[in-house]
Amino acid sequence: DEAGVWAQRLANRLGAPVVQAIHRPVRLWDLTAGQGRSIxxxxxxxxxxxxxLARNETFPALLRSLGAVIEAPLGFGDHQDYGAADWAMIRRVFAESGAEWLVTTAKDAVKWTAEEVRGLPVAVLEIGFEVTHGAEKFWNSIRQILA
Known part of the structure; x- marks a missing residue:
C-alpha cells in the first residue's frame, strides 16, 4: 500500500524503522459520574x-465531527496552568452558554482538581493511539528499550 511504500522509503533514508500511527477518539470519561461513556x-x-492546546481550534472541530453542538469554545494557551481567574471565566462562560457538558482534553483534565470542577458536568475526550503500519517493528523497538 502507499503508506507502506512511503514508510519504507523514509526508513531507508533515515536508516531506522519508521511506523505510521493514527490518533482517534476512543471514549468519554464522565468526571461527574466517574464512569466511561460512549462517544x-x-x-x-x-x-x-x-x-x-497549541492549536485550540482543532478540539471544537473534532467534537463537531463527532456530532457535538459547540455552544462555547474556550481555548487557553498550550500547557495552560489554570488559575482562579481562568476558573471564574470557565464557570461564567459555561453558565451563559446553555451547554449541557463541559468537554475537555485528557491533557487539561489531569491539571484540574476536584474542587475546581465541583458542580460542573465535565467529560474528558480520551484519544487512543493505533499503529497502522509497522506495528511489529514498533513494539519490538519498545521491548528492546524496556529490556
Missing part, C-alpha cells in the same frame, strides 16, 4: 469545549 453520546449534545 456516541456527544451526538446532538450541546457542549462547551475547553482546551489548552
Amino acid at each position: 456516541e453520546e456527544l451526538r446532538g449534545r450541546r457542549v462547551m469545549a475547553v482546551s489548552g
Whole structure:
C-alpha cells in the first residue's frame, strides 16, 4: 500500500524503522459520574469545549465531527496552568452558554482538581493511539528499550 511504500522509503533514508500511527477518539470519561461513556453520546449534545492546546481550534472541530453542538469554545494557551481567574471565566462562560457538558482534553483534565470542577458536568475526550503500519517493528523497538 502507499503508506507502506512511503514508510519504507523514509526508513531507508533515515536508516531506522519508521511506523505510521493514527490518533482517534476512543471514549468519554464522565468526571461527574466517574464512569466511561460512549462517544456516541456527544451526538446532538450541546457542549462547551475547553482546551489548552497549541492549536485550540482543532478540539471544537473534532467534537463537531463527532456530532457535538459547540455552544462555547474556550481555548487557553498550550500547557495552560489554570488559575482562579481562568476558573471564574470557565464557570461564567459555561453558565451563559446553555451547554449541557463541559468537554475537555485528557491533557487539561489531569491539571484540574476536584474542587475546581465541583458542580460542573465535565467529560474528558480520551484519544487512543493505533499503529497502522509497522506495528511489529514498533513494539519490538519498545521491548528492546524496556529490556
